[in-house]
Amino acid sequence: MVKNKPPAIQRSISELSSRISSISPSKRIIQEREESNNQNGVDEPWYVKYAPKKLEEVAIHKKKLQDVCQILESMLKSSTYGIDDGPRILLMTGPSGCSKSTTTYKLAEELVPKYRGSGFQMLRSDRKGSHVVEFVETDNFQEFLVEAKYLRGPNLSVVLIEDLPNIFHTDTRHAFQKSLLEWLYSPEVGSPPLVICITECSLGNENSQGFGVDYNFTAESVLGREILAHPKLARIKFNPINTTLMKKHLRSKCQENRKLLIQNGKWNSKDLVIDQLASTTGDIRSAIANLQYWATSSVEVPLDTREESLTYFHTIGKILHGSRECDDNEMINQLTFNSKSHLANDNFRLGLLENYSLVNGGQVPLSNVCEIVDSLSQSDSMGMNSESIEFALRKVRNQLGSVTKTHTSNKANFPREWKIRQLQLEFQVDSEDYTNVDFYKYHQVRTKRDLQLYYTHYGPLIRSRRNYKRNSLNYYIENLNPNAQSVVTSQNMDVLQVDPNIDHLERIGGPIKSVEEQQELVTNDDSENWRKNSLDQMKQKRDHKLSQLLALHTENEAEEEMEDFDEPIVDSEAEDDDDSSLYDLLSQRHPEINESLSDSDLEDL
C-alpha cells in the first residue's frame, strides 16, 4: 500500500489547510481508483503506478536504509518484549520527495510481521492488515496517541505521523509538543514505534524577524528543542536523492514505458532528459512526474523541475563554499529567486558573519575577511531590502571565491544574536531591580547610562565587600557592652546598612566573558520558552522585591516624620580642616527639615 497524496510542491499554509479538508474518506477513494485504474494505467501518475513494491526498489541510499532499519527494528523489539531501551520516536526529516514515508511503509511491511504477536486482531476495518497506522488530521491528536498506545502485541503497528495538526496555531502546536513529550517521558514500556516524518521547507513569509514555524517549517520549529534533545528520540536526516540513484530510477521507468516513448519519438533523447532531471532536482516524485509529462506529450515540451527549497544552513553553505554545479553568478541568481524567505531575514546575514571563518578551515587571508565583514556592515547600514542583501551575498561570494580551496567541513553555527537579545532583556530586568533598590533604599536616582557604564559594576562590588565586613562586624558588636555597641553601630552605618537579601552583590548580568557560539537552530518558540522560564521569574522577583522596598520606604518615611528635627545619625563634625570646607554641610543633611506641609497635601491643592 502506498500513500497517495498530490505532489507536495511546496508546503504552504494554504496547502496544509486544504489538506485538512481532504480527509480520510477521499484517501480510500483514491485507493479504489488505483485498483480500477491499474488495467489501463494511463491516467495514473507514474509515481503512483510505479511506486516501489519492495523495499529494494525504494530510492534511498543503502547506508541510510540500514540506519532506519536498525532503529525501527530496535523500537519494534522493545515494544514486543516490553523493554525500555532504544528510542521511542523516530524522526525523519528532509525535503519532499526523498522517500521518507515510502521507506517507512516498506520497512514496516517487512519488519512488523516478524514481531507482531499472534492472536485476535482488534483493528478497525479500514486499517486491517496494514502495518502502519497513520494520523489523520481530522483526528484529535491527543486521543490518537492514547489509542495508539494499544497497538501492540497482535495489533502491533508502526504509528506514523506525517500529517500534523495545525501547528501554525500556537496553542495547537504547544499541545502537540506536549503530547509528544508525554509519549517520550511516559513510564509505560512497550508502546509501539512512533515515526514522525517532517518535510522541511521554508515558507515564503518575508517580513519576519527571527526564526520560527511561520516561515521555516523544520523539525526545530515544529517540535521544539526539548523534544529534539530528548535521548529517546532518534533523528535521521534525509538528503535529496543523489544523481546516480535518480538516474537509475528514471531509466527503469523509461524502460518500462519503452513502447510509449518510441511511439512518441522520444526514445533517443531520453538519456539527455534523464541527465537534466537528475541534475536539477533531488525530488524523485517531481522528477518522475516531469518524466511522465515529457514522455506522454506528443510534442516537444520544456522541462520544468520544481524549485529547490534549501535549508537555512544549506543556503549559508552555498554562499560560503560556492556550488560545484554552476558558477557563482548563476547560483546567486537562483538563490535570490528561490530562497527568498531565508534571505529576507536578517538572520541570514548574521549567519554569514557567524560562519565565514569556517571556510577553508579558517585559512582565509585577513584582507578578504576584512572585505567580507565590511560588506556585511555596509549592507546593514543600507537597511533591510533585497538589494542590500544581494550586495552582501555577492561580495561575500566574490571574496571567498578567490580563496584557494581545501575541502574541510565544519559544523555551522547559528547566529548568537537572539541569545544576546535575551541576555540584554535579562540585564534590563536586573538593572531595573538595581534602580529600585537604589531609589527606595538609598534615595538616589540613577539614569540608565550611568547604570550601564558604572553602577552595575561598582555598586555590587562595593556592597559585596561591605557585606563581607558586616558579617564580622556583627559578631564584634554582639560582644560589646550596650554603650559601645551604639557608638560602633553609628560609626559603621555604611557597612551595617547592607542587606544581602536586598542589595545586589554580584555584577549585574554576570561577569563579562565571551559568549559561546551555538550550533543548534534556535527558533522563536524555544527562546520564548526560555524567556518564560527565566525572564518571568526575574520579573516576579523584581516586583516582589519592589513591594518589599516600598514597604520599607514608607516605614522609613513614617519614622522620619516622627523624629523630625532629631540629630542625623551620621555625624561628621570630627575634622573640619582643609580648604574644602564646602563639604561640611553635606552628610548632616536631613531629608526634610522645615516643611510644614507634606508633599501629598501640596499636590492635592
Add this chain to the structure above:
Amino acid sequence: MSLWVDKYRPRSLDTLSHNGHLTSVLQSISQQPRDLPHLLLYGPNGSGKKTRCMALLESIFGQGVYKMKIDVRQFVTPSNRKLDLNVVSSAYHLEITPSDMGINDRIVIQQLLKEVAQMEQVDFQESQDGLAHRYKCVVINEADSLTRDAQAALRRTMEKYSRNVRLIMLCDSVSSIISPIKSRCFMVRCPAPPNDETVNILNYVASKEKVQLESDEVLKVIAQESEGNLRKALLMLESMALCNEMQLKKSTPIIKPDWESVISKLATKIQKEKSVGCLVECRSFLYDLLAHCIPARTILQELTFALLRNSSNEKAKIAILQTSSIFDERLSLGNKPIYHLEGFVARAMCSM
C-alpha cells in the same frame, strides 16, 4: 547613604566644589527665582551637571526637591499603544530620561509638559521676595539623545508653556541639540574638574572615611584614570579602598570598570595577533559587551582610544581614526551593531 559618590554629593549651591565661577553663576540665577530661564547644562559625564541642577533647584524650592517618588505614567501613542513610563518627581520638579522611552519621546514629552503646564503651581513657601513662584521644573536627562522629532516639538512647547514650566536639560554635548532650542536656553557649560581638583576631592573623602593613604600618588593615578569623571573617580576610590582594607599604596592596582578592562585587553590582542581566529574570538567578547547593554558607540570609542594608545606608528593612528569614524557613521545607520564593531576590528587589523 550608600556609596561615597552619593554620601559626599553636594546638596546645596554653597557646598558645590570645583569651578567656583560656575557656582557663582548658578547662585545669581537662584537669587531671582522668578526669572529662572530654561537651562541647558552641558559637559562631560561625571562633571557634576546633575548635582548642580539639583543644588540649584534646592536653592529655589528648598529641601523638598530631594524628596522624590516614582510614578508610573501611562501614555498613549497615536497607534493606540499604551506606554508605561516611570517618572521620577518631587513636588517641584520631575525628571525624564529619553532613553527610557525610545522612539516615542516626542509624544511623552509633549503630553507630559502639557499636563504639567495645565496645572498652575501654588506655593505657600515663603520666598525671599515674598512672592511665590508658580512654575514646575522639568529636568531632561541625556537631552542629546532626544530625537530630532522630539526636539522640534519641544521648541514650540517651551514658548507656549513657559509661564508654568521651566526646562532644565542636561547633556554631554550640544552638537546634537538643534539650534532653536539652544537659542531658547541659557547655556551653562560644566567642565570636568581638573586633575588637582579631583585629587583634592578624593583626599577629602578619603580622610573623612579614614582611608589610610601612603601618599597622594595613588589619588593622582585615580584622577588620571578617571579622565575628569568625578563619579568614576569616587567609585574607583571606594572600591579600591574596600578591596584593600582601607589602605591605599602607590602600587595598589586600579579597579577600572570591567568593560573598560575587557576592551583594553581586546585592543592589545588585536595588535598582537592579526588573524581570523583572533577576530572570531573578539566577536564573542563584543557580543558579551553588547549583552551587558554597553552602548555600541561607547565600545567603538573606547576601542579606538585603546588602539591609539598602544600604537606608535603615526600613519597607523590616522588609519585607525579614519576607520573608526566610518564605522561610527554606519553604527548610526544600521541596526545590528555587531557587523560594524567586527568590521572595525577587521579593518583595524588590516591597517596596522
